[in-house]
Amino acid sequence: MTSVLVIGATGYSGAYVAAAFAEAGHQVSALQRPGGRTVPDRYPAVPGDLSDPASLTAAARGFDLVVQIGRIEGDIEREGARALLDSGARLIHTSGADVLGSGEVAEDDDPKPPPIVGWRAEVERAVLAGGGVVVRPGLIYGNRGGVVQDMFVPLANRIGAGVYVGAPGVRWAAVHVEDLARLYLEVAAKAAPGTAWNGVSETVTVDRLAAAVGGGVAVSWPEDAPVPPEIGLIGPLMRFDQEVSSEKTRREMGWKPLHESIADHYLRERTAAR
Structure with missing residues (x-):
């Protein structure tokens, strides 16, 4: 022990x-x-x-x-x-x-x-x-916690849509x-x-994640406008694009993630709540 x-x-x-x-x-x-x-x-x-x-x-x-x-x-x-x-x-x-x-x-x-x-x-x-x-x-997401739940969901509730910044295609690890x-x-x-x-179990584009949080509806926030207060703390990361490999971790640690889609997770939760 x-x-x-x-x-x-x-x-x-x-x-x-x-x-x-x-x-x-x-x-x-x-x-x-x-x-x-x-x-x-x-x-x-x-x-x-x-x-x-x-x-x-x-x-x-x-x-x-x-x-x-x-x-x-x-x-x-x-x-x-x-x-x-x-x-x-x-x-x-x-x-x-x-x-x-x-x-x-x-x-x-x-x-x-x-x-x-x-x-x-x-x-x-x-x-x-x-x-x-x-x-x-x-x-990190799941089980009613994390940045998406604490920041993106309240914003989507307020404006009626998920939010991403600028053009689509920005990638995040999840x-x-x-x-x-x-x-x-x-x-x-x-x-x-x-x-x-x-x-890291997957890569998701922020626009796809925003659409999931918005129950299928997402809007692009202008890059030159102040980000909404709900996501203000991570504003500098809203256009931060990366593709993170965990291939070595999976191979050498024997790690096999069971949850592979943050977007599907939130789309199910948000549409069920309506």
């Missing part, structure tokens, strides 16, 4: 990852940050704060594995990752597929992130140099939250230190 500390177990994807490890027979604990959401009763709570790297070293010490889903943006995230590695525990750090940059990219490509997530490249380098492992999810949780189990069991893996 492996002792696992999950950082972010009270969040959307972290809850599924923690549950996956527990259901696989591992001994799971969860980081409890000051003032944060209370850790579920099924997991022992371990005090620690992502903004206080020293507390992370103390929290992780004695665990076999730390799985970091929750994060804090900027240089402090890099220092936190180093602090976790200093504990002596194995580390699986969550980055994002967008760190690889635009165009056709794969696991072993050098990160070329857009400015909005520019800090992630240095965090990845620190994790890999320290013998940790990196997982890069695409757009992964269902349950498939992603299973990937962490595979990575924990099989990944060598200092390696990175892409948690």
Whole structure:
């Protein structure tokens, strides 16, 4: 039995990852940050704060594995990752597929992130140099959570259509939250230190996704106009186009995603709700 500390177990994807490890027979604990959401009763709570790297070293010490889903943006995230590695525990750090940059990219490509997530490249380098492992999810969706549910759906509800920006054809990487949780189990069991893996089950065009969210109706938002407030936080990524390969991850980790269509998922949900 492996002792696992999950950082972010009270969040959307972290809850599924923690549950996956527990259901696989591992001994799971969860980081409890000051003032944060209370850790579920099924997991022992371990005090620690992502903004206080020293507390992370103390929290992780004695665990076999730390799985970091929750994060804090900027240089402090890099220092936190180093602090976790200093504990002596194995580390699986969550980055994002967008760190690889635009165009056709794969696991072993050098990160070329857009400015909005520019800090992630240095965090990845620190994790890999320290013998940790990196997982890069695409757009996480499913089970009533994630960016699409929290941002795109409210916007579609307000204006009566899904929204994309500019011309159609912009590509995004995506992964269902349950498939992603299973990937962490595979990575924990099989990944060598200092390696990175892409948690991407498919590529979807943003206009197709918008149409699905809009129940079959989508509109193009002018590129020179401010993006609607519902999607303001990801406005700089609305024209970010990439095709992310997970071929190496599937082959070497034995990962087989079961959910292959984010667009079909939302089209079913949105048309059923009408």
